[in-house]
Amino acid sequence: MGPRSGGGEAPAPHARRRVPERLDVRPLDRFRSFKVKLGILVGVSVTVAALLTQVSIRAGIEPLLSLPLVVIAALVSTQLLARGMTSPLRQMTAAAQAMARGDYSGPVRATSRDEVGQLAEAFSVMAAELEQTDRTRRDLVANVSHELRTPVAGLRAQLENLVDGVTEPDPAALEVALTETERLSQLVDHLLDLSRLDAGVIHLDLEEVELTPFLHEVVDAAALAAGGRDVRWIVDVDPPDLSVAADAARLHQVIHNLLENAARHSPAGGRIRISASRTGEDDGVRIDVDDEGPGIAREDRDRVFERFQRGGAADSSGGTGLGLAIARWAVGLHGGTIEVLDDPRSTGAQEGRSSLIRVVIPDHGPVA
Template identity: 85%
Template sequence: MIGAQREGDAHLRVSERLDVRPLDRFRSFKVKLGILVAASVSVAALLTQVSIRAGVEPLLALPLVVIAALVFTQLLARGMTSPLREMTGAARAMARGDYSRQIRTSSRDEVGQLASAFSTMASELEQTDRMRRDLVANVSHELRTPVAGLRAQLENLVDGVTEPDPAALEVALTETERLSQLVDHLLDLSRLDAGVIDLDVEPVELTPFLHEVVDAASLASGGRDVRWIVDVDPADLWVPADPARLHQVIHNLLENAARHSPAGGRIHISAARTGDGAGVRIDVHDEGPGIAREDRSRVFERFQRGGYADASGGTGLGLAIARWAVGLHGGTIEVLDDPRSDRAHEGRSSLIRVVLPVSSPQG
């Protein structure tokens, strides 16, 4: 494969030396064809006139004129179609997984535009292929951890190394729940990639709703030593949303906050109207190490964990799914500056804000 690639590169360099592109300045391929025909006819007429003046026999002059005109036409046509040949070579290289081929796009006509679009497509395909490989690698890694833990625990129970007491079964249950959560996240990502929008919007009263999500997050946190503080102003505040999707968003944020909170730390969940009254903001703020300023946008991408090592068992999918679900509601999610003065100068923050519009996203 390497030898074939080198041979192809050498052929490409020779081809570039033979390319003559005097017509690249014209913006229409039809104009180029017209100029090519006119130039070929002019060359043929000129050579015919020269041969007549030189006294060359017509039977000898005619084939020479035709050959000369064809060579001239071939040189110009080769430069016109050069981007097409380059795209053909690049397409074959892409089929082998090589996206590094560059296409010269000095032409301004339709072929040049096609070459530019092809280069853009190749770049996007390379990024997509890289994301696919990263996704497979990350999913394999994330699945291996709970499966290995569950298998080890079950082997210990079968071999009699560990007694089937509640503590041992709880470990197996924890790993099973972790595996189930990862599968649920992957299913959500598949819906995201498929563009599936499934919203059942209704008025959601935030005070009982947030307490319900906190109760679920507290159970899922495995008894971590954290304090949950819910503050809704006014107490009867509501927002139009899909309860299941909104529960998913807030639960992922709370789970992320609990995972990174220190022992005895407090997790604040507050909700209020936005300043312009056009939406409702929901803030989740913990006392963990926070997210670095340079990672604030990247942390909502798949398998990103805030730019620091995370041995707490997160999959790196929760915030990506939260951003997707918030986007379905027509809202926004972002990391804001930490209001605590001792954190402000460090540029790290654990304050995440969700803003949902008051009007229904389906209205």
């Protein structure tokens, strides 16, 4: 996690780390039960008091003088043992107060094996998860703000030009405004899909989908969304009457996102191929999408399916960084897989780069 804002709070975690090294003595950590520790604590206190009382009697010290000394000695021994028992609780209190300020780095030493030690371990796990959640939230807000800014700024500039008379309201100018509006609408749709993903409210409506007309329909939609980009589309279904039991709307979303991603990264005149066939085990259908773009590096193949990731490189092609994440989610709803595979036909194969993405949808059997 990057440096935190607010320089005044930075030294606090280090100050808390130095205290346990000097004063945090835990002689009772070997015992697994907190009740046993309390029993030992009481036993030690009583024993110390009894021994000191016996010594004072033999030494002939007056009871009025010896009693305060015995009480003080018993309290000191009790404090030494109790401090180590309650130290994790104090550390958790300090860490919780720091977490309220956004600092999740407060240390909690879980050295004992009793109930307090188990609580300290659970607290440390919770703190790590909260830190990850907070980091994800911050990244999400930053990325969404960035993604929204681009189409909004373009749309505002175009409308200002139209209002000021700098640009005539001809079809070309209106098309630019429409393109930016569609980008904004697409981002909103993607964010809505992600909210449904997180809420787990999506259910599949399975039906038998004939892939030849279905894929041609998706290609037509992707070509329209590509805005006349100079690419060639190839559809290959083997056998031609191949079908799969799937949710047509979600499968359309998956393939459309893959084709849109391929179109953005394809060179002028490039070829985008989508093929479908039975899997080798004949228990499902695989759909491959590949293009002639630069491809995805091997070390980035898992990361590209995460939110707001774009293959480890800057992407000025207008993508939201959400399409592949949504595609993986929709494929997962079907119980299938999506991955980037090596493509020996690719020019970047020797460099470990590939543009071949494979979707596998398992066979759910005949749909009524």
